Amino acid sequence: MRLHRNLVFAVVDGLREIFNEGKYADKVVRNLLKRDKRWGSRDRSFVAETLYEIVRWKRLYSEIAEVGAPYSRENAFRLFAVWATLRGITLPDWKQIEPTPTRRIKGKFDELIKIRKYRESIPDWLDALGEKELGAKWDKEIAALNIQAPVVLRANTLKITRDKLRSVLEDQEVDTEFIKGYPDALQLTERMNVFSSKAFTDGFFEVQDASSQLVAQFLDVKPGQRVVDTCAGAGGKSLHIAALMENKGQIIAMDIYENKLKELKRRTRRAGAHNIETRVIESTKDIKKLHGKADRVLIDAPCSGLGVLRRNPDAKWKLQPEFLDQIRETQRTILNDYSKIVKAGGKLVYATCSILPSENEQQVKNFLASEAGQEFNFIKDKKVLSHVSGYDGFYMALLEKKA
Numbered sequence: 459m460r461l462h463r464n465l466v467f468a469v470v471d472g473l474r475e476i477f478n479e480g481k482y483a484d485k486v487v488r489n490l491l492k493r494d495k496r497w498g499s500r501d502r503s504f505v506a507e508t509l510y511e512i513v514r515w516k517r518l519y520s521e522i523a524e525v526g527a528p529y530s531r532e533n534a535f536r537l538f539a540v541w542a543t544l545r546g547i548t549l550p551d552w553k554q555i556e557p558t559p560t561r562r563i564k565g566k567f568d569e570l571i572k573i574r575k576y577r578e579s580i581p582d583w584l585d586a587l588g589e590k591e592l593g594a595k596w597d598k599e600i601a602a603l604n605i606q607a608p609v610v611l612r613a614n615t616l617k618i619t620r621d622k623l624r625s626v627l628e629d630q631e632v633d634t635e636f637i638k639g640y641p642d643a644l645q646l647t648e649r650m651n652v653f654s655s656k657a658f659t660d661g662f663f664e665v666q667d668a669s670s671q672l673v674a675q676f677l678d679v680k681p682g683q684r685v686v687d688t689c690a691g692a693g694g695k696s697l698h699i700a701a702l703m704e705n706k707g708q709i710i711a712m713d714i715y716e717n718k719l720k721e722l723k724r725r726t727r728r729a730g731a732h733n734i735e736t737r738v739i740e741s742t743k744d745i746k747k748l749h750g751k752a753d754r755v756l757i758d759a760p761c762s763g764l765g766v767l768r769r770n771p772d773a774k775w776k777l778q779p780e781f782l783d784q785i786r787e788t789q790r791t792i793l794n795d796y797s798k799i800v801k802a803g804g805k806l807v808y809a810t811c812s813i814l815p816s817e818n819e820q821q822v823k824n825f826l827a828s829e830a831g832q833e834f835n836f837i838k839d840k841k842v843l844s845h846v847s848g849y850d851g852f853y854m855a856l857l858e859k860k861a
């Protein structure tokens with residue numbers, strides 16, 4: 459592989475923005491890709507993928523390169539040199555890249571990978587927490603969460619069947635395959651930017667991980683029902699629910715952030731979903747008004763996001779133990795307050811994209827033991843671990859309100 463100076467410089471600049479300024483990796487990548495209009499799709503994927511890889515392996519590479527925060531340009535080039543060397547890529551003799559002893563890099567790598575926190579490139583506290591909560595499964599799970607996620611699409615059945623979508627995409631030179639057990643899912647056989655495809659602008663699909671596609675199904679919605687998606691965000695699940703309800707009935711999509719709901723609105727137009735109404739949660743009144751009114755309630759709760767580390771590797775460096783304590787408290791409050799929206803005989807799904815039992819099973823158990831929870835029966839739950847499914851880590855529990 460020949461390294462191009464302007465692409466490598468973009469990666470180095472991006473690393474410094476993420477590591478030194480705390481910017482989100484996805485935003486940094488989006489901006490970097492605007493830097494040079496002449497870049498083709500290969501150049502763009504080099505920048506995006508290399509940046510994500512170095513962010514993912516920050517701790518391991520920093521140990522090998524013996525560099526730390528704040529990352530000077532020189533240090534960021536050293537991280538890049540480690541990345542390239544470990545991939546067997548010959549380093550160019552640019553003045554920014556110091557002569558790098560390949561043998562030393564490989565030797566240090568072999569030594570460090572014997573220790574999990576370096577091998578998996580995670581902070582000490584996270585390694586301890588994962589082991590405490592998942593026991594022996596943590597080893598395999600964190601390894602799976604370090605593998606680049608495949609791109610999975612959800613066919614928007616309001617507009618097209620999955621079979622038809624596959625052939626439409628094939629005509630647009632996007633190859634996909636079905637995923638057994640996920641009725642609306644198609645997986646790209648090769649990574650590419652599908653957002654620029656005509657099929658996307660036509661609203662034929664959404665990009666949505668296979669595990670995330672299980673949540674709306676778990677809610678067991680029927681056309682004509684009233685469904686409240688209480689933490690709707692930009693609407694990944696709301697749109698799926700609309701498709702499962704065949705556009706019949708009512709979906710109230712709520713969130714505390716108006717900008718996310720605006721994005722949801724844009725997506726509903728593209729998807730041709732006509733039964734989604736958005737409502738910003740400004741006070742407890744907005745929730746009280748809905749008490750006892752919904753057939754189905756989805757709580758896709760804010761969480762640590764540890765199940766989706768594959769697509770957000772910078773979360774490893776942004777997450778803090780104190781945030782986890784706060785988010786568990788938010789989850790507890792949300793379950794208590796929003797469960798009251800379910801009507802007698804109706805159903806509730808509590809879901810997270812976390813793999814930690816303290817955000818999942820334990821929250822549901824505590825809720826069922828609480829006063830509000832006494833009104834519910836537990837029906838079933840599903841724990842999706844990434845090393846078992848090959849997709850994101852997720853949790854979902856289905857509860858039914860006593861009639």
Ligand SMILES: C[S@@+](CC[C@H](N)C(=O)[O-])C[C@H]1O[C@@H](n2cnc3c(N)ncnc32)[C@H](O)[C@@H]1O
Binds near residue numbers: 714
């Ligand atoms: C896991 S994300 C939702 C993802 C979304 N359902 C989807 O499928 O694309 C959790 C959402 O909860 C929202 N949130 C955080 N605190 C909340 C609260 N107290 N009440 C309602 N929503 C909240 C966040 O803004 C975020 O959009």
